[in-house]
Amino acid sequence: MCLQVLPPRTSIMELFIAQLINGLSAGSIYALVALGYTMVYGIVKLINFAHGDVIMVGSYIIYFLARYAGVPFLLAVFLAMVGCAILGVLMEKVAYKPLRNATRLSALITAIGVSLFLQNAFMVAFRPDPRPFPSLGVEGSVTLFGDVTVSWLAIITISVSALMMLLLHLFVKKTKMGKAMRAVSEDSGAASLMGVNVNNTIAVTFAIGSALAAVGSALYASTFPLVEPFMGLQMGLTAFVAAVLGGIGIIPGAMLGGLLLGVIESLTRAYVSTLWSDAVVFGILILVLLIKPSGLLGKTVREKV
Amino acid sequence: MLRKIVLFGMLSLVSLVIFSCTPGSANEEEIRIGIIAPLTGGASVFGVASSNGSRLAFEEINERGGLLGLPVNYFLIDDEHTPAVSIASFQRLVHQDNVIAIVGPVTSGPANAVGAAAVQNRLPMIAPTATHEDVTSFGDFIFRACFLDAFQAYNMANFAYNNLGARTAAILFDSGMAYSEGLAVNFRRYFEALGGEIVASEAYISGAVDFRTQLTTIRATDADVLFLPDYFPVIALMAAQVRELGVTSTLLGADGWEGVFNVVDDPSILDGAFFSAHFAVDYPSPVVRAFVESYTERFDVPPNSFAALGFDAAGILAQAIEEAGSTDNEEIIRAMQNISFNGVTGPITFNDRGDPIKELMIIAIETNDDDETVARLYHRFVPE
Numbered sequence: 144m145c146l147q148v149l150p151p152r153t154s155i156m157e158l159f160i161a162q163l164i165n166g167l168s169a170g171s172i173y174a175l176v177a178l179g180y181t182m183v184y185g186i187v188k189l190i191n192f193a194h195g196d197v198i199m200v201g202s203y204i205i206y207f208l209a210r211y212a213g214v215p216f217l218l219a220v221f222l223a224m225v226g227c228a229i230l231g232v233l234m235e236k237v238a239y240k241p242l243r244n245a246t247r248l249s250a251l252i253t254a255i256g257v258s259l260f261l262q263n264a265f266m267v268a269f270r271p272d273p274r275p276f277p278s279l280g281v282e283g284s285v286t287l288f289g290d291v292t293v294s295w296l297a298i299i300t301i302s303v304s305a306l307m308m309l310l311l312h313l314f315v316k317k318t319k320m321g322k323a324m325r326a327v328s329e330d331s332g333a334a335s336l337m338g339v340n341v342n343n344t345i346a347v348t349f350a351i352g353s354a355l356a357a358v359g360s361a362l363y364a365s366t367f368p369l370v371e372p373f374m375g376l377q378m379g380l381t382a383f384v385a386a387v388l389g390g391i392g393i394i395p396g397a398m399l400g401g402l403l404l405g406v407i408e409s410l411t412r413a414y415v416s417t418l419w420s421d422a423v424v425f426g427i428l429i430l431v432l433l434i435k436p437s438g439l440l441g442k443t444v445r446e447k448v
Numbered sequence: 449m450l451r452k453i454v455l456f457g458m459l460s461l462v463s464l465v466i467f468s469c470t471p472g473s474a475n476e477e478e479i480r481i482g483i484i485a486p487l488t489g490g491a492s493v494f495g496v497a498s499s500n501g502s503r504l505a506f507e508e509i510n511e512r513g514g515l516l517g518l519p520v521n522y523f524l525i526d527d528e529h530t531p532a533v534s535i536a537s538f539q540r541l542v543h544q545d546n547v548i549a550i551v552g553p554v555t556s557g558p559a560n561a562v563g564a565a566a567v568q569n570r571l572p573m574i575a576p577t578a579t580h581e582d583v584t585s586f587g588d589f590i591f592r593a594c595f596l597d598a599f600q601a602y603n604m605a606n607f608a609y610n611n612l613g614a615r616t617a618a619i620l621f622d623s624g625m626a627y628s629e630g631l632a633v634n635f636r637r638y639f640e641a642l643g644g645e646i647v648a649s650e651a652y653i654s655g656a657v658d659f660r661t662q663l664t665t666i667r668a669t670d671a672d673v674l675f676l677p678d679y680f681p682v683i684a685l686m687a688a689q690v691r692e693l694g695v696t697s698t699l700l701g702a703d704g705w706e707g708v709f710n711v712v713d714d715p716s717i718l719d720g721a722f723f724s725a726h727f728a729v730d731y732p733s734p735v736v737r738a739f740v741e742s743y744t745e746r747f748d749v750p751p752n753s754f755a756a757l758g759f760d761a762a763g764i765l766a767q768a769i770e771e772a773g774s775t776d777n778e779e780i781i782r783a784m785q786n787i788s789f790n791g792v793t794g795p796i797t798f799n800d801r802g803d804p805i806k807e808l809m810i811i812a813i814e815t816n817d818d819d820e821t822v823a824r825l826y827h828r829f830v831p832e
Contacts, residue, residue, distance in 0.1 A: 276713060294692045367685055418652075
């Protein structure tokens with residue numbers, strides 16, 4: 144049953160590195176989810192509170208496909224990406240598009256409404272009982288040096304997140320659609336005049352953000368293997384904080400914010416108090432916003448008159 | 449004149465209301481018993497199982513000819529796991545349905561509310577599964593069928609130290625939940641009293657899903673046992689992370705673990721763990737075999753601890769009525785105090801507080817010869 148044994152006296156340094164790895168593993172999932180918040184905010188200035196619930200939907204899709212339809216895990220994840228992308232586009236078309244020119248507050252409240260709708264619809268449809276997420280079947284760990292080991296699950300989580308972020312970065316920087324996204328983000332009116340199809344661009348943004356959330360749900364639920372209707376709530380909130388911390392609307396900011404948040408959480412629990420981790424996380428958020436309101440990587444844009 | 453007619457009308461209406469509310473005389477043709485359980489709301493899973501157990505007990509009693517030669521008629525009311533609703537259910541059972549005794553409430557919050565409200569009535573009450581310390585503190589008319597949390601913690605510490613030979617223990621508990629924290633505090637106290645050492649005591653907040661930081665700290669202590677006093681969904685999350693991090697301590701749990709097999713994809717991650725329980729389906733007794741068979745046949749699912757405690761609570765009350773030879777509340781209370789009941793959760797007698805003196809089961813999770821992970825009755829703590 145035992146996979147590896149740490150000798151009783153693990154050195155302080157080794158323990159610190161182990162906690163750092165725990166933080167990076169959690170943080171890379173936060174980062175992946177934070178990307179969804181930041182992309183949508185960057186392009187339509189909307190905080191999509193239902194984004195956390197897309198993770199919940201993705202987990203249910205993988206759960207049902209893998210457990211009841213016998214679909215292999217990776218294929219199930221791919222189908223969940225497709226399913227979530229469709230859900231994201233649908234959400235945008237039904238709930239957000241009609242409000243695109245409404246006040247920000249109306250859009251925000253609509254987003255909360257969509258979130259509550261998804262949670263409760265799933266609760267009614269599938270009951271609130273938690274369900275066991277299919278295990279990835281990845282076990283064991285690698286010894287880095289000395290007594291420091293990293294589980295394969297953490298390695299997979301961190302590398303898949305990194306790969307997804309790299310692909311997104313390349314997509315935004317190198318493709319035509321990526322260029323259109325940047326253009327709409329900067330000035331949708333001007334982009335429209337230059338022949339960019341703003342509606343399509345926004346739809347694609349929602350689709351990509353939601354597909355990334357589906358990958359996030361596979362990683363999240365593999366690490367925390369329970370699927371239930373409200374699982375996206377806390378995760379979504381934490382990822383949102385990560386996005387704001389890094390600078391909402393800025394893609395590298397979401398990555399930095401997510402990783403930072405995961406590490407801060409882990410180290411606070413290990414060296415300050417397990418009960419204070421949320422307080423420390425939100426305290427740091429408030430501090431960053433006081434000193435640099437646009438987030439760590441945010442640029443202050445001056446409005447020209 | 450008109451005013452007089454209106455006044456007369458109102459008076460007669462008021463008197464009608466008053467008289468219809470007056471408790472009627474006890475029905476002589478049947479034994480009326482109330483069951484209060486949360487059939488909807490957050491605790492419905494427990495309430496349905498517990499009340500099903502009680503219903504089965506009364507149905508079987510009727511098949512055998514009833515109590516004192518009269519059939520039992522039970523009145524099942526949903527308290528929605530809400531104290532206010534449970535008090536209303538109690539009032540209805542007393543004043544409208546004229547019950548002579550109550551099985552319930554199932555959960556501690558409503559049980560405490562009903563206990564406080566029932567002091568004047570002195571209606572014999574037995575709560576099947578309410579483990580909170582105060583439940584039986586409202587008077588000698590209240591009993592319960594389940595053991596208390598401190599008793600569980602005591603026996604788990606005893607089991608760890610004496611049966612497993614553990615000398616170092618770690619605890620990981622929810623600091624925001626009375627159940628979890630109470631078990632953690634008591635386990636620590638008893639384990640230390642036995643001479644063991646608590647090498648790590650780590651907390652988390654309710655709703656947390658990531659325990660890897662705490663488990664990494666615990667792993668470094670290399671404790672012999674790791675006590676995890678929480679409910680099964682949390683245990684499912686912890687077991688996966690224990691496996692991921694390669695924590696080697698033997699996992700120990702409490703009655704909240706029951707049902708954990710339903711929420712883990714691969715039960716083998718719990719292989720080697722032990723938890724305390726009220727009931728074991730493989731308890732070596734013909735009473736238990738018969739109960740498991742008839743419950744499974746009646747409700748299409750095997751009974752759990754809640755069902756077993758609901759069954760025993762109803763059985764205790766029925767035996768007390770039979771031994772009292774009367775439906776008088778004081779006679780029934782006296783019979784309950786002196787009862788010696790052979791239940792599906794083991795033999796039961798009561799102490800002065802109305803709390804049961806009974807056995808505690810230790811369930812082991814292990815791999816059988818067919819390479820399946822199973823739960824099996826491993827050890828029983830029998831009261832002296």
